[in-house]
Amino acid sequence: MTPLRLVMMGTGEFALPTFESLYTTPHPVVGLCTQPDRIAPGRKTQHPNPLKNLALARGTPVLQPPSVNAPEGLASLRALNPDVLVVAAYGQILSPELLAIPRVAAINVHASLLPRHRGAAPVAYSIWTGDTETGVSIIQILPALDAGPVLSIVRTPIDPRETAGQLEDRLAVLGAALIPPVLDRLAAGPVTGEGQDPALVTRCPKLKKEQGEIDWSETTRQIDCRVRAMQPWPQPYSYLHTADHAPQRLLILAVRRVADGVTAPHGQIVRADRDGLWVQASDGVVEIVTLQPPGKRAMSASEFLRGHPLTPQCQFGPEGVV
Secondary structure (H helix, E strand, O other): OOOOOEEEEEOOHHHHHHHHHHOOOOOOEEEEEOOOOOEOOOOOOEOOOHHHHHHHHHOOOEEOOOOOOOHHHHHHHHHOOOOEEEEEOOOOOOOHHHHOOOOOEEEEEEOOOOOOOEOOOHHHHHHHOOOOEEEEEEEEOOOOOOOOOEEEEEEEEOOOOOOHHHHHHHHHHHHHHHHHHHHHHHHHOOOOOEOOOHHHOOEOOOOOHHHHEOOOOOOHHHHHHHHHHOOOOOOOEEEEEEOOEEEEEEEEEEEEEEEEOOOOOOOEEEEEEOOEEEEEOOOEEEEEEEEEOOOOOOEEHHHHHHHOOOOOOOEEEOOOOO
């Protein structure tokens, strides 16, 4: 087996276990292509880039082109003479010209059971849509988004209390374990993956901030799925309306179903005492378990109620409508 020259393309925490796995293989890592350093909004320090730190520690050349598809970005990748591009959470669409650079293949670590959840936010959508199972697919990259043949796949159940952030951390490790054997197969000769069924394709575009707002007319299960799917971003929230104060935007970080049936308008508080903060949904009542007021730490509902007594006349809903 002739070793393959590998270039990693990735930026976020999800990509780190995959990048680490490349150094466990007999294939040399000849470069890292990652996003340019950026200053966090409202801060003076740069966003940490754990992949860049690892590459520098290993003596691996680091490329950070503003646009990897621009002539300068393409030229810098060609200079590394890669056999395989390994892509995970890179953050830019790769052009056909770029995909033609590696001698053998460009492969991607995608956090879903393709063809389900093609797009930028597969982990969040797997929870938001109520899936009970997800996984990681290693695909050969084609110009069409996430449409390439599947070279390897791993499945895992979704824990009913798991947030998108927690699930993504697990999937990052599961996906990284698939990469070394895939690379060995590519080094041994031509590899034919399994084609995706176009009839089973679903889409998961990038999340928008407003999708974090809880819709209390949804079912208790839908509300729970949204709350877990929107963490760590864009964060699930709702506005608390009381008689004597302006609407207060609260992060709603954990809920659970406590009762069936409809006894009050959607979003109305039906109980607020030391034993629970209950809110009416379309098919039953959910308990708000954990929440976070503006500028405060996350806290239990009972802690919040000690400083903010509420009555059943109070209500959750959109900022300008109750």
